[in-house]
Amino acid sequence: MTRIFSGIKPTGHLTLGNYLGAVRRWAEVDQHRADALFCVVDLHALTVDHDPARVRRLSRQAATLLLASGLDPELCTVFVQSHVDEHTRLSYLLECVATDGEMRRMIQYKEKAARERARGGSVRLSLLTYPALMAADILAYGTDEVPVGDDQTQHVELTRDLAVRFNQRYGHTFVVPRATRPEVAARVMNLQEPLSKMGKSDDSGPGIVYLLDEPDTVRKKVARAVTDSGQDVAYDREKQPGIANLLEILASCTGGSPEALSGEYRSYGALKKDTAEAVVEVLRPVRERHQALCADPAPVDDVLRRGAERARELARPTVDAAYRAIGLLPAAG
Ligand code: AMP
Ligand code: TRP
Numbered sequence: 001m002t003r004i005f006s007g008i009k010p011t012g013h014l015t016l017g018n019y020l021g022a023v024r025r026w027a028e029v030d031q032h033r034a035d036a037l038f039c040v041v042d043l044h045a046l047t048v049d050h051d052p053a054r055v056r057r058l059s060r061q062a063a064t065l066l067l068a069s070g071l072d073p074e075l076c077t078v079f080v081q082s083h084v085d086e087h088t089r090l091s092y093l094l095e096c097v098a099t100d101g102e103m104r105r106m107i108q109y110k111e112k113a114a115r116e117r118a119r120g121g122s123v124r125l126s127l128l129t130y131p132a133l134m135a136a137d138i139l140a141y142g143t144d145e146v147p148v149g150d151d152q153t154q155h156v157e158l159t160r161d162l163a164v165r166f167n168q169r170y171g172h173t174f175v176v177p178r179a180t181r182p183e184v185a186a187r188v189m190n191l192q193e194p195l196s197k198m199g200k201s202d203d204s205g206p207g208i209v210y211l212l213d214e215p216d217t218v219r220k221k222v223a224r225a226v227t228d229s230g231q232d233v234a235y236d237r238e239k240q241p242g243i244a245n246l247l248e249i250l251a252s253c254t255g256g257s258p259e260a261l262s263g264e265y266r267s268y269g270a271l272k273k274d275t276a277e278a279v280v281e282v283l284r285p286v287r288e289r290h291q292a293l294c295a296d297p298a299p300v301d302d303v304l305r306r307g308a309e310r311a312r313e314l315a316r317p318t319v320d321a322a323y324r325a326i327g328l329l330p331a332a333g
Pocket of ligand 2: 148
């Protein structure tokens with residue numbers, strides 16, 4: 001059976017980008033057709049300035065939102081990365097296979113490091129080594145497919161390279177995974193800055209739709225979305241990035257195609273109105289289920305405990321095999 005793994009960082013509140021680019025597909029498609037694991041990757045949240053209490057709170061919230069989005073613990077495995085030691089055990093070995101140069105070439109590292117330096121801050125070493133940990137997340141489970149948004153394809157490519165290199169040097173140990181992306185909304189853009197990704201840890205609140213935003217907040221944010229100077233509604237990411245983004249969001253929410261939808265609108269106002277309502281409807285059940293799940297944290301804790309147990313069982317043999325293959329002396333048992 002196909003093995004699927006994906007993760008989400010608790011660095012901020014989940015956004016519409018996370019949902020349309022990743023989580024919805026995990027719930028609607030992936031968990032039904034494969035043995036799928038979905039992970040709140042909390043160790044990754046420590047690669048940038050963080051507040052311990054906030055990371056803890058956001059980790060629980062992310063897990064709750066994954067369940068509210070329809071992940072069913074009877075069908076898939078939901079867990080928290082730091083509950084399974086195999087991730088960090090394997091990450092170190094992959095750091096010994098990766099090179100400094102390939103880590104420094106990662107776009108996300110370059111962008112985040114530059115932003116941090118511009119603020120006068122320092123860059124954590126873990127921000128540089130992050131892709132080794134992400135590769136460990138994936139490779140520990142013999143993963144075939146990694147469903148992610150566009151921003152993660154470079155990291156999955158690197159994971160493939162590391163798997164192939166390890167296998168060549170030390171003998172076949174890892175399955176070589178591949179990224180899968182959604183047909184539309186693989187890169188939802190910030191409504192205020194349609195040339196930048198809608199990212200949850202960005203500061204620009206008005207351009208980001210959060211999964212838990214009230215319907216009226218969603219309507220306001222979409223109504224104020226920056227559009228382009230033309231008047232026609234055309235699907236052209238280069239010339240009309242703001243309109244193209246709205247068309248993609250609408251298409252993703254309603255199941256249409258952005259090109260076809262562009263022909264149905266004569267005005268920006270009508271497009272915004274329909275997009276806002278489509279988003280409100282898509283998020284409604286998620287908000288409602290989230291509220292219900294928040295009433296009692298015990299069942300969510302239980303899902304995470306069982307998830308971590310299963311994840312540990314799955315990962316242990318592969319990580320042990322990697323330890324042996326790379327030349328480490330097994331502990332006498
Ligand atoms: P992150 O928020 O970086 O932990 O991302 C979790 C998942 O959501 C990853 O698969 C990302 O590729 C995806 N994702 C994050 N932001 C967006 C976005 N703006 N558009 C599409 N997918 C996204
Ligand atoms: N790096 C991913 C992101 O920023 C999160 C992530 C960590 C991940 N480990 C993963 C995604 C493994 C897929 C598979 O979105």
